[in-house]
Every structure is written in structure tokens, then in C-alpha cells.
Amino acid sequence: MGSLEAGHDLKNGSTPMLNPLDPEEFRRQGHLIIDFLADYYKNIEKYPVRSQVEPGYLSSRLPDSAPLDPEPIETVMQDVENHIIPGITHWQSPNYFAYFPATACIAGFLGEMVCTGFNVVGFNWVSSPAATELESIVMDWFGKMLQLPTSFLFSGGGGGVLQGTSCEAILPNPFRGAEGSPNRWNQPRKFSAIPTTKDNAFGLIPDSLESAILSDLAVGLIPLFLCATVGTTSSTAVDPVGSLSNVARRYGVWVHIDAAQAGSACICPEFRHFIDGIEGADSFSLNAHKWFFTNLDCCCLWVKDPNALIKALSTNPEFLRNKATESNQVVDYKDWQIGLSRRFRAMKLWLVLRSYGVVNLQNLIRSHVDMAKHFEGLVGMDKRFEVVVPRNFAMVCFRVSPSAVGDRFESCDEKIVNEFNRNLLASVNGTGRVYMTHGVLEGVYMIRFAVGTTLTGYRHVGMAWDVVQDCAHAMLAKS
């Protein structure tokens, strides 16, 4: 509820209107929410990590239409406590090891507050010059931290842009690929997934790419776009950036490197080699909201040739025309993305970079990798378990091994082993003490242990392993 006192000027002395942006009421309610969230983080380990509610739980707890009259914020927040928190899967819990964690931090949160408080819509330069200029500056900062070739930086003729998600960031590129050659629009757009195998640690082999390109050409299809991945979701596999780019570019194919999660690690010199050869690519993206402590959402995309994006995505309606744009001295980020409206996301990234500094950010990422190594060590010490694929970053893919399942079930048939591990994961998550998810590669069901929340420490990793061992022990010992 806003203040009823400090309302609008009134024309005819009628009843004072509510002012939903009254500064003192903003202050009062804002402090209340800060305390609510600080307490939430303090108590976060008390909640089951994965929500244990049943489908449809909420509709019986809430009315079926909006209230006619205002309700005080205290009432609403009591409902958040009673009805929403039980339905939350706690992504910020230190015991969260599922999917890829979404790292958050104080600076990322504050940056979002400032962004949301100013609430500017920075579609072009003039609509809020600071939003555009800060974005260009921090994207160059971040690019330098990643040692991207200068051709990806504004200072080298390229440039970076913040978007919501990798899907948004990647989508324009195939469209771009079609630009310039009008005939290309006339072919049905097709996407192919090129198989990878365990023998190559699930990295895409350049020869497989070339064969796929040649097969397409043979049937009159024109390959436009390659999306290679550094750190796949299933197993953090890494495609060889340099050699794939060499192949693709011979055929005029736009090369995008999607390093949504693992890209952040490349700020550490010891992990930078995973994107060696990036100078051969056309675009590169990572999600700062995955492993760079920047609250959701914040996807970073760098391109060598911004004009390619602009040609494909630019809109120039009369109502947006302005002198700054026509001077060609400014960036209008609306032309670098699908949507028109855009948030001041650079504020978040800027606060993260300044509040922690490069050295701490490197060390935080290293600490996650070290914790994953520690977990890998624990798995390795227990003969009933095995690590399924090599660990590259901060994720361990493991399972109870066929031999251990065989000892118990007198069969190590792959289906039975998979079923055992599937049940193990359900049992682990059912405790509410940790949350992990799974992957399947070449028919092998693996439990993914992804380290990455900001609050996770060695204590939590050790506890998670205890839970896994306890659950496995109970299942293997079952009569």
C-alpha cells in the first residue's frame, strides 16, 4: 500500500489519492523487505532445498480474484512466508547442487535494486545515456578480464551487449546469417544437432562438423550458423573452439561460442585455455547470472561485427528518431537485441565487478572448482561409486557403479543400473537436505553435482556426500 497523505496535487479538493511512489513509504516498506530477505538468507538452511509441495498446492491457499481494496505489505509478506516459501526451491541454499546454480550476491542484488529504482528504459542512447555507456564500458572491462581478442571489444571495433538469456542472445545470429543473401531466406530453416561421443569427452569433432556441412551443401542447403559450446549442461563438455572455427569459417558459417556457465571461469588464467581459438569465432556469450554472482538475469554477448546484428535487428520508427542516433556517435542497444525495451542491467555487473574486484572473483570461482575436486575425491574413495565423465569445471557427474548394483541385484544390466541411480537421486532429493539433478549420456544415467551457489562451503559438500552415501547404503543393503 502506498501513502495516503503525500499524494498528488488535486484539482478540486477531492479525496486525497494514494501515492504509490511516496518516498517515505518507499523507505519504510523497503527497509522491511531488506530485513525479510536478510533473515531469509540467515535461515535458508532450515528449508527443504527442493520444494516438497504437490502440483496445484497454491490455488487452494489464495483467493481466485484480485482484491478490490489495498492490503498492507505486512499481510502480503506474511503470505509470502506461509504460502510462497514452501513452494520455493531454494536456489540460494548452500545445499543446492542442481542444474547449474544461479549465483547471487549482495552487489548483484543491490545493482538490481538501483536498476529497478531508476526504472529507466534504455532502448537507445538518449533514453538514458548512462545506461548505454555504462553497459559498453563494463562489457569492455569484462571482455578484458576474459582476455577476449580486442576485436570483440568496443575499443577494437566489436562490442558487447547485455541480454536476458542465452537463448535470446543466440537467436538473432542465425537470422543475421541469413541477412546479406536474400535467397537464404527462401530455404527452410533447419537446425541439426551433430552427435558427440564419450571417446572425445563429448566435444564436437571438427571432422563431424565438416561432414555435416558437406551433407547439407550436397542437398542444396546453405549452412549459416554454428553454435559450439564450452561447458555443456549435461556434463560441462567443451567443444574445441579454435579447430571448429577454422572449419566453419571456410564455409562462411557464423560461429557462436556459447559458454553460458563455464565462460566465467575463463577469468582465471588457468582456465582460459578452454576458449583458446576464440579469435576465430564471430560471437561469444556467457551468463553472468549463472557463475558470475550477478542476480538473474544477465547474459553477456560479445560480437566482432556489431553491424551484422544491427543490420538484422535495427528498427527505426519515427517516434524514436533523435539527434544523438543520427550523429552516429552513440550505441542504440535496441538494435542489438530482439526486444525494444531494456533494463539497466549494466548496473548489476558494474557493482559486482567493483564490490569484489577481479582477484576475489577469480578466487571465488577457484573455490567452487576446488570444492568440486574435493567431492570428486570423496567419490573416488568409495568403491561403490564412479565418476562418469572427466570433470572440467565445478561439476562432478557420478553414479553408483554397475558392479556395486550387480552385487546387490545380481545384474549389472545398464537399465537396472540406471534405474538404481534414478531412485538414488529421488531418495537423496526426498530428504530435502540437498538438491541435485541428473543427465544421461550415451545411455548412462548420471547424477550431476554442480557446485556454484555463493553460500556453499566445504561443510555443505561433505554433508551432501554423506546424504548420498547414506541413501545409497540403505538402497544397497535393502533386503
Place this chain on the structure above:
Amino acid sequence: MGSLEAGHDLKNGSTPMLNPLDPEEFRRQGHLIIDFLADYYKNIEKYPVRSQVEPGYLSSRLPDSAPLDPEPIETVMQDVENHIIPGITHWQSPNYFAYFPATACIAGFLGEMVCTGFNVVGFNWVSSPAATELESIVMDWFGKMLQLPTSFLFSGGGGGVLQGTSCEAILPNPFRGAEGSPNRWNQPRKFSAIPTTKDNAFGLIPDSLESAILSDLAVGLIPLFLCATVGTTSSTAVDPVGSLSNVARRYGVWVHIDAAQAGSACICPEFRHFIDGIEGADSFSLNAHKWFFTNLDCCCLWVKDPNALIKALSTNPEFLRNKATESNQVVDYKDWQIGLSRRFRAMKLWLVLRSYGVVNLQNLIRSHVDMAKHFEGLVGMDKRFEVVVPRNFAMVCFRVSPSAVGDRFESCDEKIVNEFNRNLLASVNGTGRVYMTHGVLEGVYMIRFAVGTTLTGYRHVGMAWDVVQDCAHAMLAKS
């Protein structure tokens, strides 16, 4: 900077690590930002509404790479004050009348804080059931407030989803249109803008639509998708929803109604007629971040047939498989949008609806329309000015009339009149006291006066008109 004390558990007693999500440090810094923003709103009228900086102003004020070491939040916020605020165009200023305002409010801001604090990634139900279920519930609430046919509500077999921007919300639909008929993928995708004229208040005429469809069919193109608009950006023109839908559906064309800004007004019974006939459309969207007090971003999309979206957009990688999804009892919103990751935007809309209630929200919208009417009245009383197109909602399109320009320049040639009004707008915005933007329809340059920020009152409208009159007076009186 985070706390150095309350850090991680340590393996070997090495130096304590920074904890970037320490609850007490979160509390301290959070309160600091709340006070910063409360003071910002209190002082917002002191700043020039449109930023007066020159292109490139920021790069000389900031270092060209990220700091190696942490900086205190107080230092960073001092830089926000000194270097960012001068580059901000103040969208929340009560003197902001440009583009379409982005209304913000306390509840929208708090909702964003809670969303960002939980920082859950609700791509499917299991990843945070409350995020999905609250979204479905508030979209039904909002749909009922708009008196959408039940076929657009979950309770009637349809449903709503929150996205970032209208562009995102609209994009999937043409793709959907292509689904089901594989041949349709083989035609080049083309978009046509069908002309409208002043005689029909710039609304699209059903006959024009039918002619366009027939021309396409005559050359072998298959019309897939119509985007009709309720409240265009140039002049808030309204396309006749019902009669256009009737035409489009005869040809199997998917009809989307884009009511990005004006849709919110339809919660008032007296404005609901602008979407009469909506039962003939397939999908409907509005931006709650435009005129529904919900901080950026929050686009609401309702569809009658969610399966059409799901068929076009669904992805089902192994790592996202889960029992809830396979039970078919839950909504997985990732299948309703382009991106995978998604924020808990429903929290914002829920807080807005509960904190103000339907009656206050209706009255706030009415107050904006009334203020626009008041401005229209002021324009009407000054013979040197004219209202260019009929006012439908809270925007007035006006200019200095050809006769007034003619009296001064001895020519009322349309080019000279346009140039005069363009200069007038530059002069008005150059004062820093207000910000308005422009549109051009049928060659006529208009100044758009769009009422809609939360803090705007009659005093600000009156002051804006004074600024316009003063600037025009100076220009008309020029020797």
C-alpha cells in the same frame, strides 16, 4: 564488498574468504540503497528530466578496466551520484511525458526485490513450484479484471504467461503459425505493414486487411499472423479488434492483439470497449511495466490455446526431465517462451494487485486520463495550438498550428510547420524541466504529451504546458 568475517568453512585454516552473500552485510548495504533510492525519489524534480550529457561523457570519468581489489559500496554509490545520475533520463520524474512512461511503484519495486532475493530460475514447475503457480494465478486474476473471455484463462482452458517485452511475447506467434503445416516453413517469411489513414483515426480497416490477405494468396503466399494494435505508439490509435478478427479467422490467420500500453486501461469498465471483440482473437498482450505500475520488465501474454505455443517452443532435454512434468499436472513455462531461464516476475504483479487493489488501480489510470484531458483542454484554449489526432487514453498529440506558424513566417508550408514544431520540442526539452517526444503521421510532425508516471499530478501538467507556451511564445515572437 561482502563480509570478510562470516565466510566459508575452510579446509585448511587458510585466510578467511569473502562471503558475498553474508546476511548481516546484506542487511547493512540493503538499507543503505533503500535510503539512497528514497532520497532519489524525494529529490527527483531537481534533476533535468532528459539527461543533458554529450555522447561519450562517461568513458572519461571511469577507469578502462575493472578494479583488481574490492571497493566499498559507499564509494560506488558516490560514483552513481556523481557520474551515473547526470547521464540518467529520469523516467520516474513527474515531469516525464515522453514515449510511453514506465510506471513504477513501491509494490512493483518490492516485488522485484523479493524476486531478485530468492533468485530462483523458474523454467519449469519443479524448479520452483511457487513461481509457476503464482504466475498462473495472477494471470487469471488480471485476466478477470480485464474481463477477458474465460477461454483466455487457465480456468477456461487458455492461460497467461509473463515475459520480458512485447517483442518477445509476439515473436513466437508467427512461428506457431507455421507449425502444423510443414510446407509453410518453405515460404520466405515476410511481414507487411498495412497502411492506415487519418480518416479512420489511424485504425486498421478490415477491408484493407482482407485486400492484403487476398493479394498475398494471389501470389502464393500464405498469411499466418495478424498483429493488431490497441493504442499505437505514435498516437494511441485503436484497431477494431472484433471486425479484424472476423476477417483474419476466415483465412486461418492467428490474431494477436498488442495492447502494450493501453491494455491496462481496460480494467476500467468505461475503457473496456476498446478491446470489444477480443473473443475472436487468439492471443492478447499488454505491458504491466508500461501503465500498470509494475517495474520493468513485465509483459503479460494470454493465449486461448497454450498447446499451440508449447508445440512451437517446447524443449525437453534429458537434464530437465522430472516426474511433475511427466504427470502432465503442471505448467512448465519454459515451453511458453523463447528463453529457458526465467525470473519470478509474478511476485511483482501480485504485490501490485494486492498493495493497491482493483479500485485504486482503476482510479490511478483514470487520474492519468483526466490529466491528459486537462492538458487537451489547455491546448484547446490557446488558438496558436491544435490537437492533431483524437485523444483516446492518456496521450495528447498536439502542435503549433499552421496558421500560427504562418503568421510568424509568412508561410504555412507543411515543411516549415514541421520544422517549427521540431524546434519547439528541442527547445522544450532543452529546458530540462520536462521531457516529451514526437510522432509523425501522414507527414504531420506532432508533439506527444504522454501522461503516466506515478508521481505526475495536475501541478506538473500545468507546469509542462507553461513551458510549452513560453518556448512557443519566444519562437513566435522572434525578430
